[in-house]
Amino acid sequence: MTKTAVTYSFRESLSMPHQELQKRAQQFAEEVLMPYELQCEENNGLDRESLQTINQAVMDWGFNAINHSKEDGGQGLTIFEQMIVNEQLGKVTNAIWDTVFQPAFPMQFGTKQQKEEYLIPTNQGKRRDAYAITEEKAGSDPQQCLTRADRVDGGYRINGEKWFVTVGDVADYLLVHAHVDGKPELATVFFVDKDLPGVKVKRTPLYTHNFVYEHPEFIFEDVFVDDSKVLGQVGEGYDLTKDWFVEARLGIAARCIGAAIRATETANDFAANRTQFGKSIRDFQAIEFKLADMAVDIMAAKSMLYRVCWDISESKDRKVNHARAAALKLYCSEMAGRVCDEAVQILGGRGYMRENPVERLWRDVRVDRIWEGTSEIQRVIIGGQIKKRGLGLYVD
Template sequence: MANLTETNSFQSSLSLKHQNLQRKAQRFAEEVLMPYESQCEENDGLDQASLYVINQDVLNWELNAINHAKEDGGQGLTIFEQMLINEQLGKVTNAIWDTVFQPAYPLRLATEQQKKEYVIPTNQGLRRDAYAITEEQAGSDPSQCITRADRVDGGFRINGEKWFVTVGDAADYLLVHAHVDGDPSQATVFFVDKDTEGVKVKRTPLYTHHFAYEHPEFIFEDVLVDEMKILGNVGEGYDLTKDWFVEARLGIAARCVGAATRALESANDFAAERQQFGKSIRNFQAIEFKLADMTVAIMAAKSMLYRVCSDISESYDRKANHARAAALKLYCSEMAGNVCDQAVQILGGRGYMRENAVERLWRDVRVDRIWEGTSEIQRTIIGGQIKKRGLGIYVG
């Protein structure tokens, strides 16, 4: 596979530390994860033996919990450094990048007891979390959640249902967004172990992609948890969920740039080798212009990605970070969808074959315009920020 990173004459704009981190992530993606792509595609997932081997490799390469502090068992990387890694992981199809576990950002606010029970083991690859927010009637608007946590002696009783719980099949505990006593202003996040009585898997739907993990639907029937299972405080759930969205959206944006880059590399290589009418098809203007447009789109997205992640690494402005992450997720996800679609077109019939990475990338990135906030929701956030803060937050 062609390597844009090593041939980039502007590589020196990154510090030596960041260049080394980027190369490490690239090697891990290519040497460790990509060999599992065919297995994951053919079997609609990875078997437990493969997941175990990858988990050990993640630990050995020190890529576990890159978004958490070293004292909690993570790698303590900045937002910018996390982005460098996620960009390379995004080149891997079938979401096998998710085996490089990055426990939810809000876990940083766990108590010392919660860190011992949940956070540190999760960062060390001994446990796995999954964030449970979406419901049948509540997706883009979490305030519409009807999952409730009613106060009882000694704690809370949780009742409700959650959809699209990504990694819910592999996780052994869930971070459940629920409304205390049914009050949306009392949104709260709870630790809920999957083996707790009353936690049930309703069903595991099939999706367009063949991902390494699944997205089950969960039912909570009179699930009892004590007050020690609250993450943060009662009423902070919405802010914690927004923080999680920011981190998730930044990760999606980075992986979209990586996915688009691999698709462009594949299309460029194919166009150079494919001969029609006595010459390489890259010499036909119809193909040449596609490659040019794809390249410029990635250039723009990557510039935006690096700038915003660098800024957020230095910023503690929660609202500004939320606003910029929305713009980044919107632009990069839509760019990746278009680039991957054009790559399929350039490869023609071969681009429609699942054995080729561009076909899998084309399917994989479609969800990036939907999950963790649709493109329409990102535009709503951006429009709202312009009304409140003016254009400067984006173009200043």
């Protein structure tokens, strides 16, 4: 008697519209983005023509600004739907997922003028933003930022330095987190056009990964911006930046799931077809157990991802969302690190070759335990929330 394989996937538990969105995002990742992976790896980036081609494809496929409203030129997807897309994008190496631009969430709080000047054209792929927070002496604690915006007639003069400004090489304006008159309690976010006098690139460091975009360091020397460049209100900067962190951490978590899935699929296929000592290496418990642990890691993380993103889609509680996003980012980023490392081990020498996606994923996901808040900072957030709200926030 022939046994019929029974299959089940998370996709089957999704609504039909969500299944269709997932399938379309998967097709976009595989058909549009993945063909550029080796070019990006070999050149530590993509040329202008390639970026323009991808930018147009993002618009044509309807994946532009999935995190902003249709009224502002975006796609108006919920947090849960954004997660579905980001999970598929995370399977693409070299952070080419970042070409699928998702302008900073806090810009939704901009004035009509700011939306017309910045948000709407950015959502339409005509402009590009970059968020500038980190400094030499201020990373995990933004209150230690030394970048200041001093009040002057008609506006502010910004002085300071920002590090790790992801996408800063192609962005034409920055969202700069600065302290008005040097006061942390007056943390404020400013729109700063890169072509303003006094805005300079200090240097562009090299990193472990070969990403599609760079992470330059910027210097601001007496950069004048008028009052219309304040996002939200003076003193709201910390809350706006936390909102940005929540969105960024959810995106990281989703992409980590995608990266782990691709790495595991690649390792599983290799193990099934690689023969040593007269049989497939997947039949050896040393490999079989690795694949089992990788699958369970993904299952647990994905279950958590789907639940939390669904809950946040329905929640307007900033503090609760911030707390749960921290837990999600912590677990998924550390899971992806474990899984991708095991995938490299299963492929052996091949897994250490840059032409292999598991090697690139292994390098790519390492930063996910660092940027937008280290794993240690996520634990600080989680521990603090347990003290304030009790364990129920995480275990009920």
